[in-house]
Amino acid sequence: MSALVLDGLTKRYGSFTAVHGASLRIPHGQFVCLLGPSGCGKTTLLRMIAGLEEPSGGQMLIDDRDITATPAHKRDFGMVFQSLALFPHLSAGENIAYPLRIRGVPADERRRRADSLLELVRLPGMADRPVSRLSGGQRQRVAIARALALEPKLFLLDEPLSALDAKLREAMQIELKQLQRRLGITTIVVTHDQREAMTMADLVVVMSEGRIRQAAPPMEVYRRPADAFVADFIGMTNLLEGEVTVPGRASVPGGELALAGLPPHGRALLSVRPEEVLLHPATAAGGANRLAGTLSFVRDLGASVEFRIDVAGREIVALTRPQDRPSVEPGAAVIVEIPAEACVILPPEGRVS
């Protein structure tokens, strides 16, 4: 049984469709990241789940109960907003106790729960602090504690860490993930930061132009992208356009590759991660899946070395560990090896369907 099922959820604004039939099954206790560039519909999808936007079509089930028409205040979901939306007239503790007050929980019980929630987000003793006197990270934690106050069935976060500086953001990502694991709460986070998604998610949902392109665990999204958009958006990749000449062989700019799983004929799009590309000096012996090129640029990134190679007018990027660095200099003729097993064959140009 899935905790949350989205079935063809659609949102239209006039003639503009923000979300095209999003379908998704999210099991209990999963940490899900909705990932995509700005304007891809991820926030609209999250707001529909929260009940803040009315879907134009499709339905939504939680524990097999249809909640498509349930108003936001009856859904029992906790949500953290991008602006955090802390109530300026209340203290940190009162903010956290707000949902309890709405439900008529007595004052001393509220106080006790607020204190234990502040403990949970590692802000003990901050209950009486006015919101305006909290730092960015502290506000973040108060917003999280407030959203968790009712032990919600679903924990929703809309770009929650975007206002924090890079270092604090990284720390909060890990902390958020640990908190989620400890509470075992089904969580959906919207982000445009693929590193953030990779850090936290059990399930990454990549969206673009209002459509879900791929929903899979982070490493699968990285290793087996469903299409060119996903391959390009998650990390860095080399996209090669090929033409299947003989079954099992595709000609690409600069040579020919022998690959399993190619379509019997026609065009094919190949994706290969820079760290999978092998680089050899031009003097190396010939072999399968090797393309000749010229090294155009090298940069040291500390933990790795990046090579840019011109292969028949197309740039291929290769990444090696410093200790594996081949002794080649810019301008030298090199041989690029693309291992067949590292190559992902994508549907030619665009649509998954």
Place this chain on the structure above:
Amino acid sequence: MIRRAPRSLGEHAPILFPALMLVVFFVIPFGLMIAVSVARRIPGGFYEPDLVFANYERFLSAFFGGVLSFSLELAALVAVVAVGIGFPFTYRLARLPRAAQVRWLVFLLSILSLSEVIIGFAWSTLLSRTAGITNLLVAVGLMAEPQSLSPSFGALLAGMVYQAFPYTVLVLYPALARLDPALVEASRTLGASPLKAFFTVVVPAQRNTIVATLIMAFVFALGSYLLPQLLGRPQHWTLSVLITDQAIYQSNMPFAAAMAVFLVLVSLALVGLSLLFGRKEEA
């Protein structure tokens, strides 16, 4: 920006013009009024400079006390009703599409161009027996025969709220337009119905704005002197009406001035109170 205190005359220059205007248009007239309020009245004629407090003593009678308390109560009631209607109205207005907001604001601003006289006569016609809204109620069959609703306290209240309403909206609008819509959404996801969200988040978060608007509307209503005469009965006449009456018809300038000074002092005290209130909020 210059952080240190201004030293030369040149550095004081930016404040000189407003200071001059304040002196010319407020301090001098108010000083004259105070001087007049302690002058001795020459019966049947004018007044001569003196230092008598008889006008202030006269003020302590039951009659003027009654008028004063009625004036304050009426102004307070007008302020509460105007803000009570204006706040939810402005909240909705600030959430409309931009073009619709502009249309409403232009409409409200156009009400400001109407003089108190026009507003007074329009309401008295609207509430009259011969041409008023009761004729409509009779036509629909809700009423047996047309009635006159003016002059009355209700008519006076309606007219004064109508006059104060656009000011109220204009003062509330900037604060409500800046209100983060996520605040209400957050309270919705935390279990508050739309109505509960309005009363537990929007209203308390805007408390200072509401208090400031109430005081503005109160002071504004305190100065109204035509509407009470057009829409109210003599028992609904305010201190402003009596001031006009004393100054123009009874030719008793010193007494009118004394009442006016008192009214200004009450207004200032209330503004001071609101500032004190605001400072306590910040701490």
